[in-house]
Amino acid sequence: MLELKRINKYFGGLHAVNDVSFRVDRGMIKAVIGPNGAGKTTLFNLIAGNLAPSSGEIRFRGRAIQGMKPHRIAALGMARTFQNIKLFQGMTALESVMVGRHVRSRAGFLAGMFHLPWTWAEERAIRERAMELLELLGIAEFADVEATSLAFGQQRSVEMARALAMEPHLLLLDEPAAGLNIYETAEVARLISRIRDMGITVLLVEHDMSLVMDISDEIVVLSFGEKIAEDIPSAIQQNPEVIRIYLGEDEEIA
Amino acid sequence: MQFTRSRAILCLILLVIAVQVLTRVTGTQFYLTQLTMAAYYALVVIGLTVLMGYAGQISLGHAGFFAIGGYLSAALTTHNLVPYAHSPLVHFLGRIGVLVQGRDIYGEQLLTVTPWAACVLAVVAAAVIALLLGIPVLKLKGHYLAMATLGFGIIIYRIALATDYFGEADGISDVPGFTLLPGIGPVGPLVVNGDFGNRVQNYYIAWGLLIVGMVLLLNLIDSRVGRALRSIHGSEEAAEAAGVDTARCKLQVFVLSAVYAALAGVLLTHYNGGLGPSEASVMKSVRYVALVAVGGMANLWGALVMGVSLTFLSLRGVFGSYDDAVFGAILILVMLFAPDGILGVRPGTLLARLKR
Incomplete structure (x- = not known):
């Protein structure tokens, strides 16, 4: 490996x-x-x-x-977490984990701007997978809370979920x-x-x-x-x- | 999310129509001129919002991109190519159909580039310059990026001011109208120009473009690439670790915002029939940054509302000779009391900030 x-x-x-x-x-x-x-x-x-x-x-x-x-x-x-947690300010827990799906999805710049139909299914899959991981880590209830405002342990969980989202x-x-x-x-x-x-x-x-x-x-x-x-x-x-x-x-x- | 967004867009469309009808009923159609111009300036502001507010990369040089669009389009559609008619390049341009013949007011023969070709060329030029500038400059962060883009803005300003081709201190005037669509049958042509008779049409062209531009950016923010952009703002290191090519993402959004600025420059120049070096000045760039800030940085709707309304007031001359000073003051006040923008202010938090 x-x-x-x-x-x-x-x-x-x-x-x-x-x-x-x-x-x-x-x-x-x-x-x-x-x-x-x-x-x-x-x-x-x-x-x-x-x-x-x-x-x-x-x-x-x-x-x-x-x-x-x-x-x-x-x-x-290869995924990683950081010793001093690095989360994305201004993004919810769910969105943060969705960023983890970046490497497992492919919609590009123009596809995003024009909201092309073929991206819809991908977008839905990203959201579902991210939600599953939040559930796995027991923080699904905080999905729509800004990640940086969560408690320390929960922030670690978000970071872990983000890393796992990368499969x-x-x-x-x-x-x-x-x-x-x-x-x-x-x-x-x-x-x-x-x-x-x-x-x-x-x-x-x-x-x-x-x-x-x-x-x-x-x-x-x-x-x-x-x-x-x-x-x-x-x-x-x-x-x-x-x-x-x-x-x-x-x-x-x- | 999707639902509320389409509703917001629908409300905006209805508002745009309502304002036009209102000006007609009250006989105040002269307002449409400034509303049209404000819409074009707002296009620059929303493009810059994605770069600054969402991707977190400052640019103090966006008036430069606006000017590249405006100046190139103006120069190409006004400078007479008749003296060069026999050069192979002009010959070639004529062959591919991007030149147009006409006569000036003295009856002299004119040969110029068509507005469509000039527009495409101007916007592509702005995109290429943004790309070439962005590759080295976007490696910088914070103050250093601000300084570098400021330097770029100053260079463009001085070029506009010192180059004969761009009219030096006088700028370029007598820029022809831009026929977006030729007339078909009973439907007249769609022309961007400053004719009084065309005022309503131009109002709708400008606002239509602003709304389309807004929808595209709202889509982008909510997409995979949009999340990547916002993650860069949050933590570049973590974004990289999540597989986001941060350098590429920043470059893409830099070029996109430059294209928005250049397109606004092209159309406003055709609408006004000309432009001067003040459009390229650093004060203009600072104004765009102030409008992004007052809109709430990472808030496209805020940028749109504040961009249109403050630019409208400025164009109506409400701020008088203190125009630039007002925008400077706005920037200071927003940073001190409302870092989330005017629309994000809650009375309680404002009071707390004042007490501090």
Whole structure:
């Protein structure tokens, strides 16, 4: 599904991502963890096309995508959410999710202006699919509410619905549990498992250890831009180096 | 949604007819002249509303596109090509039937481009210039985009003011009427010009065009591309992540708004029989931005209502010598007290803003 080969990224003199390679296989939930500043979000931005790697190759569904524009990568079947939620001001929850159908529909500029008959069915299908997703995420009652005025957890759900509306092959989740309480976090964990059951591969960056350990099939640990471990959750928990740089650090703070 | 929109359009059509009948009954048909001109200016404003209010890209150069339309159309339909009659280009233009012969008031032979060909050429030119300008400039954001489009507006203004072909400070006059449709049988021709006898017809041409232009934009806003445009305004990064080609979308809507402005420029020029460099001035661009803002930015109906009514008052000379100052003041007041436009003002929120 997704393969990173010896990815490097420099910001001036800073070596933000150092020779990182790993694979995400179809149908799995893979997590990237690491202390703050380990390069997790940078890595996400490299994969999604918001940044271009200094060197290395990123292959997605058999195609080299490094340096490609985000919208083209999205069209290939990669969706993402953002750590600090990015919703569209002035658009309702339903409309926001309908934007997610952009890559799965094709009515163009003139077709829209002249409201051509063949676009009517497409438009109806977009609306129905968006509504289904709002129901799936339990926020259908807020369909006509401006998305940015919803509560935090509901905003996350809108963002998730928008990503799912794209019917992606791979879903990138950037800290999906950030700012959520334990109940909401458990809800997110169930949702991510359900998404995997829908046949969508998931790659997530997360701080919340319980979430990661519970649902991930495999975990990649980053520290100062380097991959220091990659294994199944139970092995990661036993890995002395991971405990030293990651969990150990927590103990010192505590 | 669809239903209320068609009802709103129907109401507008009825209102347009009612106003015409009223001016006839009360013998105030002279108002139709300014209402016709206001409709053309409103066409620029609604086009700019989609660019600014919905896609979130500012342009301080739209008078430039209006002027490109107006000036090219005026120059092509007035400059005599008889001295060049033997050049291969003019010969070719004659062969494909885009030239028209006539006589000026002194009986000299005239050879000019037909208004239809001039109109097409002027609008296409504006679209191409918008495309070439938009590709580099739309990469900029906020203030930087405003500055760059402002620069473009100033360039067009100076070109109009300094070029002999465009009449320098005098502009171009004696622009002929634009026969949209030739007369068929008992039905007379449809002509855009300033003849008194044609006043009612021109009023309906202008308003018909404005309404059609409005319907097309309302359709666009509610379509897949329209949602993409609005998503760019909300968050460019998230729009890209959802697969929206933001650069392409912005460029498309920039060109569209330039086409609206240029078309308005062409028709108003034929209606007025000429135009001067003030149509290309930066103050005009600022006025269009002010009208979009006072209409509520992301509000096509607001832009239409405010665009027509304030332009009408301005053309009637209500603001006197302070015309430009009034629009500047409107811009300041709207930004301070009614960022959602005059029509979006609720007394309570206005009071709260005043107290703050």
